[in-house]
Amino acid sequence: MAAIPKAKDLVIDYALPKTPWWDTPAVFRPGYFAYPGKAKNVTAVGMPNPREWSPLDDDWKLPHNWKEIILDGLRERLDKFRTLKLFMDICVRCGACADKCHFYIGSGDPKNMPVLRAELLRSVYRKDFTLAGKIMGKMAGARELTEDVLKEWFMYFFQCTECRRCSLFCPYGIDTAEITIIGRELLNLLGLNIDWIMGPVANCYHNGNHLGIQPHAFKDMIEFFVDEIEAVNGVRINPTFNRKGAEILFITPSGDVFADPGTYTLMGYLMLFHELDLDYTWSTYASEGGNFGFFTSHEMMKRLNSKMYAEAKRLGVKWILGGECGHMWRVINQYMDTMTGPADFLEEPVSPITGTKFENAKSTKMVHLVEFTADLIKNNKLKLDPSRNDHLRVTYHDSCNPSRGMGFFEEPRYVLHNVCNNFFEMPAGTTREQTFCCGAGSGLNTDEIMELRMRGGLPRANAVKWTQEKHDVNMLSCICAIDRAVLTPLMDYWVPGVGVTGIHELVGNALVMEGETERTTDLRGEPLAGMEEAENEDL
Amino acid sequence: MGMEFSLIIVLALVAAAFAGVKLAGMTYFFGVVLPYVAIFTFLGGFIIRVLQWAKSPVPFRIPTTAGQQMSFPWIKQSKLDNPTTTLQTIGRMALEVLAFRSLFRNSKLELREGPKVSYRLEIWLWLAALAFHYSFLIIFIRHFRFFLEPVPALLHGIERADGFLQVGLPGLYLTDLLFVVAVTYLFVRRIIIPQMKYISLPADYFPLFVLLGMGISGILMRYFIKVDITKVKELAINLVTFHPKVPEGIGVIFYIHLLLVCVLFAYFPFSKLMHLGGVFLSPTRNLPNDNRIKRHVNPWNYPVKTHTYAEYEDHFREKMIEAGLPVDKE
Numbered sequence: 001m002a003a004i005p006k007a008k009d010l011v012i013d014y015a016l017p018k019t020p021w022w023d024t025p026a027v028f029r030p031g032y033f034a035y036p037g038k039a040k041n042v043t044a045v046g047m048p049n050p051r052e053w054s055p056l057d058d059d060w061k062l063p064h065n066w067k068e069i070i071l072d073g074l075r076e077r078l079d080k081f082r083t084l085k086l087f088m089d090i091c092v093r094c095g096a097c098a099d100k101c102h103f104y105i106g107s108g109d110p111k112n113m114p115v116l117r118a119e120l121l122r123s124v125y126r127k128d129f130t131l132a133g134k135i136m137g138k139m140a141g142a143r144e145l146t147e148d149v150l151k152e153w154f155m156y157f158f159q160c161t162e163c164r165r166c167s168l169f170c171p172y173g174i175d176t177a178e179i180t181i182i183g184r185e186l187l188n189l190l191g192l193n194i195d196w197i198m199g200p201v202a203n204c205y206h207n208g209n210h211l212g213i214q215p216h217a218f219k220d221m222i223e224f225f226v227d228e229i230e231a232v233n234g235v236r237i238n239p240t241f242n243r244k245g246a247e248i249l250f251i252t253p254s255g256d257v258f259a260d261p262g263t264y265t266l267m268g269y270l271m272l273f274h275e276l277d278l279d280y281t282w283s284t285y286a287s288e289g290g291n292f293g294f295f296t297s298h299e300m301m302k303r304l305n306s307k308m309y310a311e312a313k314r315l316g317v318k319w320i321l322g323g324e325c326g327h328m329w330r331v332i333n334q335y336m337d338t339m340t341g342p343a344d345f346l347e348e349p350v351s352p353i354t355g356t357k358f359e360n361a362k363s364t365k366m367v368h369l370v371e372f373t374a375d376l377i378k379n380n381k382l383k384l385d386p387s388r389n390d391h392l393r394v395t396y397h398d399s400c401n402p403s404r405g406m407g408f409f410e411e412p413r414y415v416l417h418n419v420c421n422n423f424f425e426m427p428a429g430t431t432r433e434q435t436f437c438c439g440a441g442s443g444l445n446t447d448e449i450m451e452l453r454m455r456g457g458l459p460r461a462n463a464v465k466w467t468q469e470k471h472d473v474n475m476l477s478c479i480c481a482i483d484r485a486v487l488t489p490l491m492d493y494w495v496p497g498v499g500v501t502g503i504h505e506l507v508g509n510a511l512v513m514e515g516e517t518e519r520t521t522d523l524r525g526e527p528l529a530g531m532e533e534a535e536n537e538d539l
Numbered sequence: 540m541g542m543e544f545s546l547i548i549v550l551a552l553v554a555a556a557f558a559g560v561k562l563a564g565m566t567y568f569f570g571v572v573l574p575y576v577a578i579f580t581f582l583g584g585f586i587i588r589v590l591q592w593a594k595s596p597v598p599f600r601i602p603t604t605a606g607q608q609m610s611f612p613w614i615k616q617s618k619l620d621n622p623t624t625t626l627q628t629i630g631r632m633a634l635e636v637l638a639f640r641s642l643f644r645n646s647k648l649e650l651r652e653g654p655k656v657s658y659r660l661e662i663w664l665w666l667a668a669l670a671f672h673y674s675f676l677i678i679f680i681r682h683f684r685f686f687l688e689p690v691p692a693l694l695h696g697i698e699r700a701d702g703f704l705q706v707g708l709p710g711l712y713l714t715d716l717l718f719v720v721a722v723t724y725l726f727v728r729r730i731i732i733p734q735m736k737y738i739s740l741p742a743d744y745f746p747l748f749v750l751l752g753m754g755i756s757g758i759l760m761r762y763f764i765k766v767d768i769t770k771v772k773e774l775a776i777n778l779v780t781f782h783p784k785v786p787e788g789i790g791v792i793f794y795i796h797l798l799l800v801c802v803l804f805a806y807f808p809f810s811k812l813m814h815l816g817g818v819f820l821s822p823t824r825n826l827p828n829d830n831r832i833k834r835h836v837n838p839w840n841y842p843v844k845t846h847t848y849a850e851y852e853d854h855f856r857e858k859m860i861e862a863g864l865p866v867d868k869e
Contacts, residue, residue: 012654017736023753046844081838082595083822089588090817093743095735096641096664099648105656115738130808134741139544141740167603171635171642171668172814173823176604205846206854215855216862242865285848298598299843306845314848314867333828334601338835360609360623364831371610378613405601407608407828409622414614429646429658432618433605462656 004031004451007493012455014108021116022123022138025148026155028055029159030039031451034444037198042191044202045300050192055154060147066190067145071128073186078129084182087174088125091118097166097176102437103159106455111156114166114176120152122182145235154192157183161441162327164326164401168433180396180442186295193296196446198290204304208287209254215241215284221257225267232525234517237274241283242315246281247352249312252323252369253290253481256502262484264523265324265502268511271506272373275382275513276353280321286311289328290481294335295443302339305331308366309340319349320366324502326441326480329368330405337364338452354379368402370479370503374411377418383512388519389420392475394506395467396425397460397487398435399480407433412479415503419510424471430463440486453486461494468495476500542730545744549799556798560791569794570613570774571783574827577801584808589816598837600830603823605641609832635824639668652848664728673720675750677701678757681712685775709761719754722747746812756796758775766790 005011017024033055053061063069078085078483097114099105104112111117126133135144143149162177187193192424201211207214213221218242226237240246252269256262273280286307293300310312312320322332336341346365349358355374358367376382396416402408409432416423430436440446467473476487476498484500491498509522520531560563589608606617622628634640647661680697684690702710726747729735770786771793777784807813819825852859852866860868 010654012650014650014734016733021737062565079595082592082597082820085595086817086820086822089592090811090814090821092811092814093738093740094642094664095732095738096645098734098738100646105650107647110734110737113734113738120570120739139541139741141742150853164603167823168605169558169641169644171639172818173603173635173641173821175601175823178601178823206851209700215864216858219862219864244865251839284859285851299739302843303843306843307848330724332831335599335828337830338837339840340601342834357609359832361831363834366831374614375611378611404603404605407604407606407617409607410614411610434644458654459656462654528645 001327002156004454004493007454010451010454012106012108012458016110017455018337021110021119022143024154026111028151028155031449032159033155034194034196034446034449036394037191037193037195041195041198041202042193043215045198045205045303047191047193047198047296047300048189051191055151060151060192062147062150062190066150069189070145070150070186073189074125075129077182077185078125081178081182083175083178084203087118087179088174090172091115091122091174092172093119094171096171097170097174099164100169101160101176102163102165102459103161103452103456105451106439106458107159109159111152112159114160117156117160117176118174118179119321120149120472121179124149130524150190150192153183154187157187158194158444159163161400161411161437161439161444161456163437163441164404164433165400165437168404177442181294181298188296194443194446197292197295197443200443201296201300201304204288204292208283208285208307209257210288210290210292211254211258213254213257213287218257218282218284218287220268222266224330225263225270228523229267229271230529232521232523233513233519235271235274235513235515237270239270239273240280241282241284243281244315246315247279247318248281248318249286249308249315249320250280250282250323251286251289251308251320253325253328254288255290255485256323257287259485261488261500261524262481262502264505264508266482266504267523268502268504268506268508269323269369271508271513272382272513275511276376279352281315281317283311283315289323289325291328291331292443293305293328294331301331301335305336306340308336309343309346312343313345313364318347319361320346321369321372323364324371324479324481324504326399326401326482328401328481330401332364332366333406336366351375353381368408369413369414370411373504373507374414377415382507384419384507384510385512386419386421386510387413388509388522388528389506390422391522391526392501392506393422393424393471393473394420394475394477394501395464395471395473396423396431396484397423397438397464397476397478398431398433399478399483400435400437401437402479409433410478412477412503415507415535416477419503419506422471424467424473426463426467430459436460436463438480438483438486439490441482445482445486450489454490457490458494462486464491464498468498474498477503477506479503541739541741542744545741545748549748551597552749552798553752553756553795556795557791560794566785566789566794567783567797570785571778572790573798573801574778575783577804581804584805585813587819588808588813592817592820596838597822597826598839600826600835601823602826602828602830604828608828620825623832624827628825628827632819632825636818638735639665639672641824643670663724667721667724669727670717670833671725674721677714678712678718681714685772686779688772688776701754707762711762715754715758715761719751719758722750722754726751742811744802746806749799749806753796753799753803756792756799760790760792760796764790764792766793799869806831
């Protein structure tokens with residue numbers, strides 16, 4: 001892993017190369033590319049061209065007819081996706097998107113301007129699919145597809161987190177995420193992918209979740225958190241697994257099961273459901289809310305996503321409740337019903353506690369946990385003591401996918417305002433629909449590209465720093481598992497002293513449970529405000 | 540390089556019109572043949588392009604949501620930035636097409652020591668884009684006076700409003716001025732902002748030069764190098780009534796203007812200018828965000844290979860039983 005300069009020494013240079021972009025080949029250097037997909041992971045899901053290779057090698061071990069594969073693949077996708085066809089044709093290069101990309105802001109590399117990222121593909125499209133490009137060549141912005149171009153694609157389609165911030169500013173709604181998604185799909189036809197995506201995909205396909213947690217271990221891990229909760233407040237929780245006939249199937253990203261600080265969020269889920277006496281079950285088969293297949297191809301996304309409805313059907317539940325996760329919710333909101341629906345074996349979701357009908361989920365039959373909780377609070381069904389979060393000064397990061405792929409802004413804020421007393425917004429222009437990416441979404445949350453992640457995360461971190469300086473904020477909340485995993489090192493790098501939490505961790509802290517003992521610490525074992533003394537005595 | 544190339548082509552076009560009319564007397568070619576070719580290329584090309592786009596389906600409903608979703612009755616939805624109904628979506632599109640809503644959000648990045656990132660409002664691109672498109676539209680409409688006899692009252696009204704400054708004789712049209720200023724701005728920002736220059740292609744400069752040429756030749760013709768306007772109108776009416784006959788003695792500046800207009804029309808369907816049609820078809824804007832409410836159908840959706848629960852259980856059955864997890868087959 002390449003060493004990263006200290007935050008204060010990180011140089012961001014907006015100087016442009018002397019050569020035009022189409023004559024500036026991509027140079028692979030450590031810290032800026034993710035390790036390629038291992039043959040065993042590619043094989044595990046039957047995707048093309050499994051082999052061991054490295055972007056640093058000259059020979060990428062491509063099939064001999066690689067060019068034909070790409071051009072045929074592009075033709076097929078132009079016929080399948082109006083988005084692609086339109087976005088290839090109508091960009092006027094007005095530049096409104098250029099400085100909206102966190103990777104451009106943090107790296108200064110002009111090919112991270114969304115407009116140029118798309119031009120990498122557009123130039124090839126013009127050459128082979130437009131009359132002007134065929135006749136006029138370079139003058140029409142057309143470019144021959146060569147191995148160098150392919151390498152450039154690999155570099156820059158894996159330096160885009162599909163956050164869609166640029167698409168918000170585009171006067172024609174050109175969505176770079178769509179271009180990156182299809183670009184990666186083309187690269188995958190040649191086996192050009194990264195292991196941080198292919199590993200989770202293979203794991204998820206066979207074991208049910210990205211982390212490859214096997215069923216018995218999954219149960220063990222959740223039960224470990226049951227013990228942890230008991231240690232905090234004396235309440236014993238009994239979650240069930242793969243239980244047929246439960247009313248609700250609960251699915252959350254496996255990151256919440258696996259690593260801090262997501263695990264505390266998971267404890268919050270468990271406590272909430274217990275307190276409500278909710279008739280729900282976990283599944284070890286559909287034990288992944290996230291979908292790294294989304295970062296390889298539409299087909300792989302569907303192959304992984306199919307488990308959710310399949311498991312809901314097998315268990316005979318009425319509807320599905322989904323945990324805090326970003327791209328998971330983009331997939332559920334904008335793809336799932338279309339790909340794997342109709343979910344006619346489920347019922348239109350109704351909260352068993354409040355009787356509220358979730359009108360906005362009546363076709364997918366899948367409800368966001370934060371919606372569910374907001375409704376509970378609105379109907380006074382939860383006893384909350386927000387002062388238990390008084391040791392925290394909280395801000396909120398709108399995760400990209402629920403923001404620009406759903407419009408999920410008020411529900412989390414409503415919950416936050418009810419579970420903590422010290423809540424502060426980041427500056428306008430960096431929140432809600434204009435939120436900045438964590439810098440590591442779309443499968444780029446791997447450590448070998450840490451410098452790139454720190455650069456991409458700069459705009460987000462900078463806004464957090466503003467709240468730290470102005471309001472003494474020490475906790476960054478979010479509703480995305482990748483965020484919880486990657487914002488932690490990002491904060492350590494740019495804004496030391498700020499922790500990261502899911503919203504349901506804060507709910508878990510504030511939730512007054514029946515039969516609980518007096519709490520002296522939060523779910524992390526940190527003393528509550530005013531309890532520092534008591535903690536010290538215990539020690 | 541792209542800029543020079545485009546400029547040379549536009550200058551060559553001007554020279555061709557000048558030489559063709561002045562030296563070779565090809566008024567019929569420039570006054571009749573080219574306009575017909577251009578307009579039919581435009582109409583045919585535009586329609587074909589839109590149909591080509593429409594032929595590709597929209598497999599997924601992926602609007603960019605720019606405001607609060609439809610949720611509970613007690614949470615206010617941003618109906619125009621995150622629509623769920625057709626009417627709301629039409630509203631969003633209207634804002635987009637008529638007021639350039641997305642571009643209005645534009646901001647400008649500033650990176651200071653620290654590093655400290657900040658943003659300030661950047662309204663000039665939006666303003667210039669609006670000024671350009673609307674002045675162009677009004678100028679376009681004003682030109683209908685050449686094709687219609689008698690000139691409708693509405694056109695007179697537009698002309699009066701446009702010329703309200705009452706400067707000079709003939710009266711200066713505000714839109715003439717705005718058009719040239721806006722196009723010049725759009726050109727200048729392309730060459731003075733280094734990033735803009737870096738991303739610009741010949742296809743970005745070319746239409747700007749054509750537009751500028753159209754504007755300048757038009758202004759010259761109206762205010763300075765006057766041409767016989769009644770003869771121009773005669774030609775225009777001949778063209779629209781399909782009795783193509785070119786009146787004698789129309790000044791060469793007219794043919795230069797006309798050639799540039801024809802070039803723009805003919806070039807249109809093959810270029811980025813098709814954003815005019817494309818913006819209406821953009822799936823991230825023209826669809827409601829109602830996927831969880833109403834099923835969107837993908838016409839090419841196909842079955843995929845999945846790892847079924849049965850396969851999963853077969854693989855893990857012993858471990859599951861040992862861990863006390865329920866299984867379908869003992």
